[in-house]
Amino acid sequence: MGYQARLRVWRGDSESGELRDYEVEAEEGEVVLDLLHRLQATRCPDLAVRWNCKAGKCGSCSAEVNGRPRLTCMTRMSLFDPDEVVTVTPMRTFPVIKDLVCDVSYNYVKAREVPAFTPPEGLEPGEYRMQQRDVERSQEFRKCIECFLCQDTCHVIRDHAENKEAFSGPRFLMRVAELEMHPLDDYAERGGDRPEESRGEHGLGMCNITKCCTDVCPEHIRITDNALIPLKERVADRRYDPILRFFRRKKE
Amino acid sequence: MAEIETHEYDVIVIGAGGAGLRAAIEARSRGMRTAILCKSLFGKAHTVMAEGGIAAAMGNVNSGDDWRVHFRDTMRGGKFLNNWRMAELHATEAPRRVWELETYGALFDRTPEGKISQRNFGGHEYPRLAHVGDRTGLELIRTLQQKVVSLQQRDRAEHGSYEAGLRVFAEFTVTDLLRDGDRMAGAVGYWRENGRFVRLTAPSVVLATGGIGKSFKVTSNSWEYTGDGHALALRAGARLINMEFVQFHPTGMVWPPSVKGILVTESVRGDGGVLRDSAGRRFMFDYVPEVFKASYADGPEEADRWYSDPDNNRRPPELLPRDEVARAINNEVKEGRGSPHGGVYLDVAGRLSTEEIMRRLPSMHHQFKELADVDITSQSMEVGPTCHYVMGGVEVDPDSAASAVPGLFAAGEVAGGMHGSNRLGGNSLSDLLVFGKRAGAGAADYVSGLERRPEVDPADVDEAVGAALAPFEVADARGAENPYAMQSELQQVMNRLVGIIRDGEEMCSALEQIAEIGQRAGRLAVPEGNRQFNPGWHLVLDVRNMLLVGECVAAAALRRTESRGGHTRDDHPRMDPNWRSRLLGCVLRDGAVEVSEQEQEPMRADLMRLFSREELEKYFTAEELAVEETASRTE
The missing domain is CATH 3.90.700.10 (Succinate dehydrogenase/fumarate reductase flavoprotein, catalytic domain)
Structure with missing residues (x-):
C-alpha cells in the first residue's frame, strides 16, 4: 500500500529559509505529521515540528498544508493525489523560530489581557446551579484546543502585523464571548463591561465577519456566527441604545 | 563557563498538566514565588487527552454515593495494594476539588437540577464521573490554565507585573535537579527554542511530570511521556515504588x-x-x-x-x-x-x-x-x-506529597501508591487535583519552615550543562548512536517483553537488552544541527530517562512472582495474598537500579471495616485478618 510521497517542507529560521523537496515513504491511513516524523527519524533529525497528542486534541501541530491552515495530525495523506507535491509551511501570521515551529507568544499575551471569570458572590463551591441549555453556548467555545489556526488565517493580522497590538484575534474575542455568556460570571455586576472591552481593548470592530476563522477551525466551532456576531450585537445594543447612551455620557 | 541565565523561586513545579498547575496555584495562593516549567507550550500537557471524566463522589446522580463507596471501589480496582491513606484522602477530597473548578470558571455538563452531571465508568459502583462530553481533560487543563492567568492578573494589579509571583516557562526541559547536601536546591534546564541553559534556585521542587508510556511501542501517550520526573527523582536519591504496574x-x-x-x-x-x-x-x-x-x-x-x-x-x-x-x-x-x-x-x-x-x-x-x-x-x-498509565512512581508521604528527599515533592502520575496495582478510569484527574493541591501546600509549608535557604554549588550546574551538551561532541565520532533508532529499539523491547502479559524468561531477556542498549547510550549523538529547537538532541536526553525507567519496570516486574492488576505473568498467573502487603522499591545506587522489598503499613481498622469479611478474605492473608480481628476487639 505504501508509496513515495512528495513533500516540500519549509526549512530555515528567523533569518532565512527555503522550501526543500523530499520523497518520503507513505503508508496507508497516514497523516502529514506521520510523514514529518518519518523524515525526522530517517533524514532530517533536526527538523523542528511541534506535536503532542496526535489525535486532534491538543492543538500543537498547526501548520499550513498547501497554503491552508491545518492540524498536521488530522490531515490524511489520502486527501492528496499520490503524485501531488504536498507543501508544508509554518503558520504565516507568527514569526518563525525554526522550520515549522513559530513563535506563538502573541496568543499568550492576548490571553492574559482578557479579565478572568469572576465568581459570583455568596455562592460557595458546590452551590453552583446551571441548566444544560444555559451552559451549552459557552461550552461550544470551550471546545477550543488553542491551535491558533483561526488567528493564523485572520486577515486582520495575517498580512498586517501592525494590527496585532490593537487586535486580539478570533480566539480571544471568542474567549470574551464565552465569559460574557457564562451563566454565573459576575464581571458585569462588579462594574465590568465585556462587550465594550471587546470593542475597545480587543479590537472587535476590525473584524469584518468574513468567517475565515470558522472555516479553518478543526473543532468546527462556529466562531463568527455564535461568538463574534452576538458580541458585536451586544456592543451595538449598548452603544446605540439611546437610554444607555445617555447614562454612559453622564458617566463619562 | 559563560554566564548562565538564573532565576530564584520559592517553589518550582516541573510539569504543567493537571497536577502541576494545581500545585502551582496552591503554592502561589500561599504566597510562594512560583515557577511552572513545562516541556510543551502552556496548555498542551497530556491532561488534555483525558476524555471520560473526573471521579468524585458528589452523589449528584445517585445519592447513594459517598466517599466510602469511592474508597472501596478504588481499593478493589487496585487489588488492595493501594496506599490506603492516599485512597482515603482522594475519595474524601475529590468532590471539593471538582466544585472548586467551577469557581475558576469550569463548565461541566449538568443534571436536570442544574448540578454537575456524573457518568458511569469501569469499576465505579455509581455514576461518578464529572464530565464535559468526552473532552473533560481539555476542560480541566484550560480551567487551571485560566486560573493561573487570573492569579497573574492579580499580581499585575498588585505588583505591576504578570510574572511577579507566578511565571510559566514554556517549552523548557529540566535535565537535572540540584541539591545542597541531601536537600533540594533547584534545577537546571534549557529552553527548547534556543538550547540555552537556565539555573533555577529554589528550596523546593514539585515533580508533576506524568508518566513513562513513550517507552512502549503501542501507547496512548505523547512524546513528552519519557519518565523525566521518575528519572530525576531517582537521580536525586528518591525511591520509586510499584514500577511493575503498568x-x-x-x-x-x-x-x-x-x-x-x-x-x-x-x-x-x-x-x-x-x-x-x-x-x-x-x-x-x-x-x-x-x-x-x-x-x-x-x-x-x-x-x-x-x-x-x-x-x-x-x-x-x-x-x-x-x-x-x-x-x-x-x-x-x-x-x-x-x-x-x-x-x-x-x-x-x-x-x-x-x-x-x-x-x-x-x-x-x-x-x-x-x-x-x-x-x-x-x-x-x-x-x-x-x-x-504507570501506577508506579515516587514514594511520597500521603498527606504532604513529600518524597524522602527534603524539599522534593511529587504529585499525579509521577507519584506512586495511590492506585495500587491498577487505576480506575476517572481516578486520574481527581488524583491530579487532590494531590496537586497537597503537593503545593506541602512545598509551601516546607519553605516557610526553613531556617536557611539551600545554596547551589556552581560546579554542579557546570556538570549538568556539560552532560547535556556532551552528545554534540559525539556527533562525528565513529559508532555514534542515533536517538530515533534507539528509542524505537527500546519501545519494541518493552512492548514485546515487558508488555501486557509477562514471563520470567522474557523479562530476563528484556533486562539484558536494556543493559546492552544502555551501554550504547553513552555514544548517543546529536545527529545533525545546533542547539536551536533540535528534536534530535532533545530525544538524546529523553532516551536516557526512558532507559532508566524501563529498567525499573522490568526489574520490579521480574521480582514480583504473582499476577495482580497491571502486572500479569504467564509463569505466575495467580494473585498471591502474601504479595499484597509487599511493595517493590527502586533506588539508584552507584548508577545502578536496585530493587528491594518493603512492607506496606497495615490498613487502619475503621477503613478495614468498610469491607465485608468475605471480600477481605479474597485479598488478605489469614494472619493479617487475625491481627485485624484482635485489634477490632480491643478497640
Whole structure:
C-alpha cells in the first residue's frame, strides 16, 4: 500500500529559509505529521515540528498544508493525489523560530489581557446551579484546543502585523464571548463591561465577519456566527441604545 | 563557563498538566514565588487527552454515593495494594476539588437540577464521573490554565507585573535537579527554542511530570511521556515504588497503523457500548473474575437492565476495571476471535441513537471519522490494548506529597501508591487535583519552615550543562548512536517483553537488552544541527530517562512472582495474598537500579471495616485478618 510521497517542507529560521523537496515513504491511513516524523527519524533529525497528542486534541501541530491552515495530525495523506507535491509551511501570521515551529507568544499575551471569570458572590463551591441549555453556548467555545489556526488565517493580522497590538484575534474575542455568556460570571455586576472591552481593548470592530476563522477551525466551532456576531450585537445594543447612551455620557 | 541565565523561586513545579498547575496555584495562593516549567507550550500537557471524566463522589446522580463507596471501589480496582491513606484522602477530597473548578470558571455538563452531571465508568459502583462530553481533560487543563492567568492578573494589579509571583516557562526541559547536601536546591534546564541553559534556585521542587508510556511501542501517550520526573527523582536519591504496574488501556485504536494506540475513551462503554468478537458475541461475560462475580452480570439481559435499574441488577462486565478488560481482549485476539486488524469490536452504534452518540461522544465520532473513515454512529470500532498509565512512581508521604528527599515533592502520575496495582478510569484527574493541591501546600509549608535557604554549588550546574551538551561532541565520532533508532529499539523491547502479559524468561531477556542498549547510550549523538529547537538532541536526553525507567519496570516486574492488576505473568498467573502487603522499591545506587522489598503499613481498622469479611478474605492473608480481628476487639 505504501508509496513515495512528495513533500516540500519549509526549512530555515528567523533569518532565512527555503522550501526543500523530499520523497518520503507513505503508508496507508497516514497523516502529514506521520510523514514529518518519518523524515525526522530517517533524514532530517533536526527538523523542528511541534506535536503532542496526535489525535486532534491538543492543538500543537498547526501548520499550513498547501497554503491552508491545518492540524498536521488530522490531515490524511489520502486527501492528496499520490503524485501531488504536498507543501508544508509554518503558520504565516507568527514569526518563525525554526522550520515549522513559530513563535506563538502573541496568543499568550492576548490571553492574559482578557479579565478572568469572576465568581459570583455568596455562592460557595458546590452551590453552583446551571441548566444544560444555559451552559451549552459557552461550552461550544470551550471546545477550543488553542491551535491558533483561526488567528493564523485572520486577515486582520495575517498580512498586517501592525494590527496585532490593537487586535486580539478570533480566539480571544471568542474567549470574551464565552465569559460574557457564562451563566454565573459576575464581571458585569462588579462594574465590568465585556462587550465594550471587546470593542475597545480587543479590537472587535476590525473584524469584518468574513468567517475565515470558522472555516479553518478543526473543532468546527462556529466562531463568527455564535461568538463574534452576538458580541458585536451586544456592543451595538449598548452603544446605540439611546437610554444607555445617555447614562454612559453622564458617566463619562 | 559563560554566564548562565538564573532565576530564584520559592517553589518550582516541573510539569504543567493537571497536577502541576494545581500545585502551582496552591503554592502561589500561599504566597510562594512560583515557577511552572513545562516541556510543551502552556496548555498542551497530556491532561488534555483525558476524555471520560473526573471521579468524585458528589452523589449528584445517585445519592447513594459517598466517599466510602469511592474508597472501596478504588481499593478493589487496585487489588488492595493501594496506599490506603492516599485512597482515603482522594475519595474524601475529590468532590471539593471538582466544585472548586467551577469557581475558576469550569463548565461541566449538568443534571436536570442544574448540578454537575456524573457518568458511569469501569469499576465505579455509581455514576461518578464529572464530565464535559468526552473532552473533560481539555476542560480541566484550560480551567487551571485560566486560573493561573487570573492569579497573574492579580499580581499585575498588585505588583505591576504578570510574572511577579507566578511565571510559566514554556517549552523548557529540566535535565537535572540540584541539591545542597541531601536537600533540594533547584534545577537546571534549557529552553527548547534556543538550547540555552537556565539555573533555577529554589528550596523546593514539585515533580508533576506524568508518566513513562513513550517507552512502549503501542501507547496512548505523547512524546513528552519519557519518565523525566521518575528519572530525576531517582537521580536525586528518591525511591520509586510499584514500577511493575503498568496500565494497558483496553481500548486503543488498532487501525490504520499510524493511529495504533490512540485512546478510545472508556465513556463509550460507560454510556452503553459493548465489546464483541469477530462472530458478534459479547465475550466479556466469560471473563468476570471470582473476586468480582457478586457485582457483575453473567448474561446480557441482566447487564442491559442495569442501565435503567442499577439497584436491582448487576453491572455489565464491559465495565470491569481496565486490567480485566485489557486481558480479556488480549486473550480473544490470541485465540483467533479478533478483528481483521488484530483487535475486537466496540459497538455503540447498535446501543445509542445517533443524536445521543453525537452529544455524549463527539470527539470519538470526530476522531474515527477523520482518522479511520469509520462512522461510529453506524459502524463498530476496532480496538485493542494500548499502554496508557504507570501506577508506579515516587514514594511520597500521603498527606504532604513529600518524597524522602527534603524539599522534593511529587504529585499525579509521577507519584506512586495511590492506585495500587491498577487505576480506575476517572481516578486520574481527581488524583491530579487532590494531590496537586497537597503537593503545593506541602512545598509551601516546607519553605516557610526553613531556617536557611539551600545554596547551589556552581560546579554542579557546570556538570549538568556539560552532560547535556556532551552528545554534540559525539556527533562525528565513529559508532555514534542515533536517538530515533534507539528509542524505537527500546519501545519494541518493552512492548514485546515487558508488555501486557509477562514471563520470567522474557523479562530476563528484556533486562539484558536494556543493559546492552544502555551501554550504547553513552555514544548517543546529536545527529545533525545546533542547539536551536533540535528534536534530535532533545530525544538524546529523553532516551536516557526512558532507559532508566524501563529498567525499573522490568526489574520490579521480574521480582514480583504473582499476577495482580497491571502486572500479569504467564509463569505466575495467580494473585498471591502474601504479595499484597509487599511493595517493590527502586533506588539508584552507584548508577545502578536496585530493587528491594518493603512492607506496606497495615490498613487502619475503621477503613478495614468498610469491607465485608468475605471480600477481605479474597485479598488478605489469614494472619493479617487475625491481627485485624484482635485489634477490632480491643478497640
